[in-house]
Amino acid sequence: MAPDDDPLPALMQRYQGGEEEAFGEIYRLTAPAISRYLGRWVDSSRVGDLTQETFLQMHRARRTYRPELPFRPWLYAIARHVAQQALRTHGRKTSKEFGVGDYPDNLHPSVEQAGSLRLEVEQALATLPFDQREAFWLAEVEGLTSVEISRLTGASEGAIRVRLHRAHKKLKEWLRQPPRGVGDVSGA
Amino acid sequence: MSAAPDRPLPPALAEAIRRDLRPVRPLMPSSARSAIVVIIAAVAAVVLIVTHGLREDMDAIPGPLFWIPFILRLGVGALLVAFAAREAVPSHGPARPARIAAFTIALALLVILPEAFARAVGVPRFPPRSVDLVCYEIEMAVAAPAFLLACWLVMRGYAVRPLFAMTAAGIGVGLLADAALFAACPIDNSTHWMLAHSGAVLSYALLGAVAGGVIQRLRRVTSDK
Numbered sequence: 406m407a408p409d410d411d412p413l414p415a416l417m418q419r420y421q422g423g424e425e426e427a428f429g430e431i432y433r434l435t436a437p438a439i440s441r442y443l444g445r446w447v448d449s450s451r452v453g454d455l456t457q458e459t460f461l462q463m464h465r466a467r468r469t470y471r472p473e474l475p476f477r478p479w480l481y482a483i484a485r486h487v488a489q490q491a492l493r494t495h496g497r498k499t500s501k502e503f504g505v506g507d508y509p510d511n512l513h514p515s516v517e518q519a520g521s522l523r524l525e526v527e528q529a530l531a532t533l534p535f536d537q538r539e540a541f542w543l544a545e546v547e548g549l550t551s552v553e554i555s556r557l558t559g560a561s562e563g564a565i566r567v568r569l570h571r572a573h574k575k576l577k578e579w580l581r582q583p584p585r586g587v588g589d590v591s592g593a
Numbered sequence: 594m595s596a597a598p599d600r601p602l603p604p605a606l607a608e609a610i611r612r613d614l615r616p617v618r619p620l621m622p623s624s625a626r627s628a629i630v631v632i633i634a635a636v637a638a639v640v641l642i643v644t645h646g647l648r649e650d651m652d653a654i655p656g657p658l659f660w661i662p663f664i665l666r667l668g669v670g671a672l673l674v675a676f677a678a679r680e681a682v683p684s685h686g687p688a689r690p691a692r693i694a695a696f697t698i699a700l701a702l703l704v705i706l707p708e709a710f711a712r713a714v715g716v717p718r719f720p721p722r723s724v725d726l727v728c729y730e731i732e733m734a735v736a737a738p739a740f741l742l743a744c745w746l747v748m749r750g751y752a753v754r755p756l757f758a759m760t761a762a763g764i765g766v767g768l769l770a771d772a773a774l775f776a777a778c779p780i781d782n783s784t785h786w787m788l789a790h791s792g793a794v795l796s797y798a799l800l801g802a803v804a805g806g807v808i809q810r811l812r813r814v815t816s817d818k
Binding site for chain 2: 490553
């Protein structure tokens with residue numbers, strides 16, 4: 406979405422002014438993406454709770470948002486923080502726990518190919534180290550720029566570009582190999 | 594965000610938001626917040642200079658030998674305060690290499706500057722008063738108002754790395770006070786500076802780290818409820 410067309414900064418200002426409807430609209434527009442992102446960190450049974458927790462924390466942090474700052478990295482940074490807090494208590498999702506259902510609908514090209522292609526992509530993603538997988542997800546699925554990913558993860562922009570480059574390279578290598586079995590994510 | 598199907602707002606979340614939906618004013622820009630902390634630190638420094646006077650050997654010290662350590666302390670201190678102010682806004686904090694570099698430089702200054710200065714002015718390592726800790730108390734007192742203000746400003750925000758934010762605030766205001774004491778303290782040997790002055794800066798770093806840890810823990814406890 407082009408920055409000028411993005412309704413979120415204006416909604417956020419209305420929400421800071423105390424409008425409940427603005428919060429509801431922000432939730433409607435962003436909750437699915439936040440759930441998908443949290444699904445990269447924790448197993449699917451906890452995504453719903455952590456999505457709600459992210460919006461509660463967003464409420465606590467709402468005074469820190471300024472219209473000149475990009476909204477999405479700000480919200481993802483809060484979601485990331487919530488996920489990290491949860492991981493300290495419950496542990497990280499392992500690569501084998503990545504499910505086909507976690508994948509957003511906009512990644513597969515056709516209904517016929519969806520099952521096998523999604524599975525292949527999921528398996529390939531599961532072989533990536535977590536920081537590369539997170540960078541790839543935020544860039545290719547959620548559409549964030551490397552500057553925005555850098556801001557929300559706290560890594561340098563150069564480090565994010567390296568992670569994305571390595572992720573692309575590994576995924577290409579993986580997808581060029583013959584198809585594997587469903588449970589085989591032992592590495593390319 | 595990519596187009597997504599509508600998702601109803603969970604009633605419990607809606608209720609929690611409704612209970613606390615008062616208008617809020619956005620935080621000031623991080624530059625303004627850090628400037629306020631630096632100004633308070635400067636006021637405390639002026640009060641110190643007015644009450645204690647400048648160091649007795651001021652006239653004997655060559656200009657660069659005084660100004661370079663003074664400006665280094667001031668600059669790195671202000672930078673760390675600015676980092677703490679930025680860190681109070683999610684996704685606005687400095688990148689990891691900048692954080693590591695700032696902490697490394699600050700800690701190096703605490704060791705290198707006293708030693709280099711003492712060697713340059715030719716002071717023995719353990720002269721009388723080298724373990725005089727009055728300066729520790731003075732430096733702690735000079736840094737206190739700016740530290741309290743910095744902590745309050747960080748807590749008004751939402752630091753996703755509270756440990757870093759508060760530690761940076763602690764070392765930052767400590768270094769600002771250290772610059773003020775450098776202009777006032779008449780004892781030049783490095784043992785005194787490392788114990789009394791660098792010790793005060795490290796004490797504020799520790800206080801900041803403890804406060805940051807408490808914030809992190811409280812947030813986790815609140816989330817688990």
